[in-house]
Structure formats: structure tokens, C-alpha cells
Amino acid sequence: MYKEILQNIDHVAIWPMISFFIFFSFFLCLLWWTFTVDRKYIRHMKEMPLENDKDNQLDLNA
Amino acid sequence: MELDKFSYDNKIVRAFIIVTVIFGLVGMLVGLTIAIQLFYPALNFDFQYTTFGRIRPLHTNAIIFAFVGNAMFAGVYYSMQRLLKTRMFSDTLSWIHFWGWQLIILAAAITLPLGITTSKEYAELEWPIDIAITLIWVVFGWNMIGTILKRRERHMYVAIWFYIATFVTVAVLHVVNSFEMPVNWLKSYSFYAGVQDALVQWWYGHNAVAFFLTTPFLGLMYYFLPKAANRPVYSYRLSIIHFWSLIFIYIWAGPHHLLYTALPDWAQSLGTVFSIMLIAPSWGGMINGLMTLRGAWDRVRENVVLKFMVVAVTAYGMATLEGPLLSLKNINAITHFTDWIVAHVHVGGLGWNGFLIFGILYWVVPKMWGTKIYSNQLANIHFWLGTLGIIFWALPMYVSGVVQSLMWKEFNPDGFLVYKNFLETTVQIIPLYMIRAVGGGLYLTGAILMTYNLIKTAYSGKFIADEPAEAAPLAAVPAATSGGWHHRVLESKPVLFTVLAFISILVGGIVEIIPTFLIKSNIPTIASVTPYSPLELHGRDIYIREGCVSCHSQMVRPFRSETERYGEYSKAGEYVYDHPFLWGSKRTGPDLHRISGKYSDSWHYNHMLAPDAVSTGSIMPAYPWLFEQSLDLEQTAPKIRALRKVGVPYAEGYEDTANEALMKQATTISENLNMEGIEVAPQTEIVALIAYLQRLGKDIKSEKVAER
Structure with missing residues (x-):
């Protein structure tokens, strides 16, 4: 029965293509974003685990 | 700017650390015990509660859920508060989570040695415990999302992303794989049968490794490795790509546990392709971890x-x-x-x-x-x-x-x-x-x-x-350090983030699992395959209880070396009444899918009593209790009813006469044994087990005879 339902959807074959396209573009955008993102932001994120400890000294330049 | 003063809750972290250490020792000790049993079977003392098949799941559950699980919670509670600059959302929820999880572990430690098990690997716990796990997991997630919402740090560090993905995915995996039909309070049958059950189970099993043993620990790595090395992670950019590609790809790879089995070939191929793709994000993560130490290897x-x-x-x-x-x-x-x-x-x-x-x-x-x-x-x-x-x-x-x-x-x-x-x-x-x-x-x-x-x-x-x-x-924090509007939207809305992660992990599961359910040609039916008789059903449940599946597969792969040794290779249609499937994942002993008729009833009787006496050098333990315990015939009817509800075609009202059929078959076997000088009451458990073993593969053999 479910098979019938799937088959009766108009242009059902386009759905996997759309899904693929969505995912592929998601990853393209992700790559584009990671390469263009503000350095200040990256630096801020990187420091995050080290911030709380008073005895942890940052050596970002190392 | 006015600063909020607050405190981090270390008590909950300490509690999780203590149980991590205790259960680590226990889990490893059980592991060592079963390792020794494999060359010295007498170490089970012929005692049913310490026999290999029952305590092997105790080892895996103790290590995965008690040792690694509690360590994960300790690490998450420690790092999350500090990364989000806030105390946990609710101390009460933290403690409900802690005690609830320990009670679940206690329940597992009691039920598994008793042989109360679903037999599905890493999901052995029975249905009431499954429900408890779901509830406690929700408490954990609620506490986590609550903490994220009340954070004092605008941005979520990548470790938190891994924690969110863990929460969401484990929830989905656990719920879907635990669909089961209760027989009584301590026994249930999987909602799925045969190939479908296998696919769901290994989608679960594989991703339990991915999202219980891997993603939370990658999150912990991204927090504690920089801490310990006192330097930031090598590449934060890489960690972002690592995260999204890992969670998207991982979920597809489950079928690689079922290569060359009766699973449809397209699903096997998908599993392989995505497994190869997984090298990229996994190694990205490893490189990111190791490179964090660049210049600091001294x-x-x-x-x-x-x-x-x-x-x-x-x-x-x-x-x-x-x-x-x-x-x-x-x-x-x-x-x-x-x-x-x-x-x-x-x-x-x-x-x-x-x-x-x-x-x-x-x-x-x-x-x-x-x-x-x-x-x-x-x-x-x-x-x-x-x-x-x-x-x-x-x-x-x-x-x-x-x-x-x-x-x-x-x-x-x-x-x-x-x-x-x-x-x-x-x-x-x-x-x-x-x-x-x-x-x-x-x-x-x-x-x-x-x-x-x-x-x-x-x-x-x-x-x-x-x-x-x-x-x-x-x-009060200015948004000056933000990473652009699109990222701000994604990250500042943890709920949206959670939904996106949810979609990423859902797609793979849906594409692989649903067609196996919907498309008939994926599981060709075989006319001669019929449901188990009531006695065989009891025997099968003993097989499940004793954890035989830990060492014996029921899946003859299509290789000449296997068909030569065991017989005809296994077909998808043979398993349509197997709730749950019992394909197994390890052959410490031989495959049993074609065992019917290979040995006499008396051979099985003697072999179960003293394997070493029948096959010199065998490392299989003896099962003396099967010769003393009797079947609980009151369970026959509920078992049949439960199986009918999940689709096994027992006729309406069959449960009323099932015990008659059972006694008839049992008496035949008992008389059979009697002729060879073995006295055994028909209701003894061993009789049911022999009936089940003599059934395995019989259907397809009888079809061959009919064809001729």
C-alpha cells in the first residue's frame, strides 16, 4: 500500500535530486563560510576553552 | 559593565566521576572474566548467572553505558558550564539524571545475568528499562538545552555542537530500535522481523558507536585537549567542517555490519560507500587533535x-x-x-x-x-x-x-x-x-x-x-565578535541548530530503512517458511536468554567455504518470522542456521550437558540448568498473542490449543530420547531447545525435497 502511495506522488523521482542538492549546497555554503569567516571570530572561539582558568596562559602565537 | 556572580556545580561532576571509576573497574573485571572463560570455560562454575552468553552483554553494557556513559556526563557537565559561562540549568534535573542513570545501570546488572534480554547487541535491556532510558535521556537533554538557553556566552563552542548531536541522535536511535511488543513485564519481541530487524539493529548499533562513543568524546577532546595542552585547537575552521560532515555521513554507514548477508545489495553498497567517505571527517578530527600539540610535543x-x-x-x-x-x-x-x-x-x-x-x-x-x-x-x-x-x-x-x-x-x-x-x-x-x-x-x-x-x-x-x-x-555583550549574520542565526538559536542536526542524521536512516519495509521485492517470500511451533518458540526464547547469539551466527554467507561447511546460504525470506533476528556478529562456534537434522536429538542432549565430552577441546560451557528447569507453559499464550500483534500469522484462538501442540511435540522428542536411554520429562527446557535447534533451516530443506 505504501509503495502505491510513493509511486502515485507526481514526479517522485525529483525528490532525491532535491535532497541531494540541498545537502550539497549546505556543504558548499559551509565551506565558503569557514574560509571567509572573520578571523576575530575564529580567535574568540579558539580561546574559549582556555578562558576560565587563571593559571592557563594563552599562547595563541605559538 | 556589571558582572554576574555565580558558581559552577562541581558536585554533579564529582558524582559522575566516582561512578565512572567504579563501573570502569567492574566492567573491565567482567571483561577479563569472559576473556578467561574463552579458554577456561569452567570459570563460569556451571552457574547460569555467570555463564559467558549472559555476562558478555553485562560487560558491553557496563563499559558502554556505565563507564563511558558516566564519563561522558562528567565531562559534559564540567565543560558545558564553563564554555557557556553559567551553572547548569537545574541542579534538580542534574541529580534526577544522575540517579536515574545509575538505577538503569543497576537494573541492567540484575536483569542481564538473569537472562532477561532482547538479544539485540548494545540494546539488550528489556522494555521497561528502555522506557526509563528514554525518560532519563530527555531529562539530560532538557537540562542541556536549558543551560544553552541561559548562557552568558553568545557563541557555542564546537564541543557543545557535538553534545547536542549526541543528545538528538541517541534519542532517535534508541526509540526506533526499541520498538517492541511486551509479552509480560520482563519479556518482549522486537516489532521488526528478520532482515528489517537486522537493518534497524545495525543502524542503531553502528550509530551507538558513532554518537555514544564518538561524538561526545570528540566534543570532550575539543575541550580537554586544548586545556591540557594549554593551547587552542589547531584549526577551529576544520572543527566546523569535521562536525557537519561527520554527523551527516556517519548515520549512513550502518549496513556495513551486514555485508554478504541476506540484506538487499543496494543497502550494503550504500553502507560501504559512506563508510569510505567517513575516513575524511574522522581523520580531519584526528589531525585537528594531534596538530593542537604542534610545537608542544616536548x-x-x-x-x-x-x-x-x-x-x-x-x-x-x-x-x-x-x-x-x-x-x-x-x-x-x-x-x-x-x-x-x-x-x-x-x-x-x-x-x-x-x-x-x-x-x-x-x-x-x-x-x-x-x-x-x-x-x-x-x-x-x-x-x-x-x-x-x-x-x-x-x-x-x-x-x-x-x-x-x-x-x-x-x-x-x-x-x-x-x-x-x-x-x-x-x-x-x-x-x-x-x-x-x-x-x-x-x-x-x-x-x-x-x-x-x-x-x-x-x-x-x-x-x-x-x-x-x-x-x-x-x-550586555556586544555582538562585535560575531561571525556574520548567517552564522549568528544558526548559532544563536540553539533550537534551530538542534533541528538542523536532527535533519542531517535523519535522512540517512530514512533512505536506508524505509524502502526495506515498503518494497516487497527486497524480501522475497519463501512458501515453505512457516511460523515456529509453540515448543520451538519456547526453545528460541531459551536460546535468546542464554545469549547463544554471542558465539553462534545464523547467517550462512554465499561463499563456497560456507555453503560447503554449513549448507545452502541464508535467504532474506527465511527470517520473516524472526522477532528478533538472531544473525549474530561473531562466530566463536559454528553457524547454526542449517543445524537441523545434522545431529540427533540425543547428540544435542549430551552436547548441552557436557560439550567437552562430546567434542573434545570444545570451549562451549555446559548448560546443566536446562536439564532441571521446566518451561513456563502459562507464557505460551501471551507469547503467541504478542507475536500475532507484530505480524506472525498464528490463527485467531491458536493460543488456546498451543500448549496441546507443544506437549505433543515435546513428548515425541522425549520418547525419541528415551529410546536412546535418556530419561527426560517433556516439559524440561532442554527439550524445547532441541526442538528449536532441529527446526533451524528445516523449512528450506523441506522445500528442496518438495522440488525434487
């Missing part, structure tokens, strides 16, 4: 915490390269069902999870007690014992896997199997089992040293229950 020489972490990340890299390789069909043909797989998971378990946990504990305990580690030297000894333990554990098992597999497949020039008797291949690898137990012993000894060291450390300091902290409230 510190690894002195710092025991870093030593543990470096080995952990290296083991992660090895296991995640090995996994995809094992997913290639040609390699899988040799390695599947052998000790190679056992070695593979232990490189991950002992190396990645174990060593990362040890590293974190050595770092976090002195911090929380405001002191230094009691003995660096002892910790170093632990490191070397652990490392040697892993080597002595894994290497013999790799050798064992290859040796046994090649022996299974060896033909002589006349075209006959050289080692026709399965036992010959077992006897060959027993010395390797002994070496493996030595490895396990070393590893456990190291963990005992750590326990002593951590206790001494705690006593030398003073516990900081509420660590004071201060931070600006979120509203």
Missing part, C-alpha cells in the same frame, strides 16, 4: 595527561581508518565473524574512549580538589600498563582473526575443506585467547592504580563544590 614527554590523550587520538585515527577498510566487501569477507572485529572495537574502546577518559580524570580531579596529582610516577606506570595492555589485547586478536578465517576457507586440492571440523580452527587460536587475557589484565591493573592515585589526590586537596565565577550577562 610537553607530551612530561605531561601524563597529554600522553593519554595522544594515544587516545591516535587510537581514534587507527580505528576510524580500520573501520572503513573493514567495510570493503573483499576485506569484510575475511574479517567478519572473526576476532579481528573484536580487536577493532577494543582499539576504539580501550584506546580512544578509555585513554581519553583516563587523561580527562587525571586532569580534572586535581583541578576540582584544588591540588596536584598525588603521584605522577604512578600515573606514568598506569600509562605504560594501559598501552602494553592494548597491544597485548589487540595484536593476538588480529592474528587470531586472520588465522581462523583462513582456516575456515582452506580447501585441499580435491576441493574439500581442510578443516571440516570447526573445532580444529578454535583449538588453534586458544593460546592467542590466553595472551589477550594477559593484555586485559594489564589494562585493568593500570585502572586500579589510577583509582588509588585519584583517591589519594582527592584526599590531598579540598573539594571545591561550587567554583565561583563571574561573567557579563548575554544582553
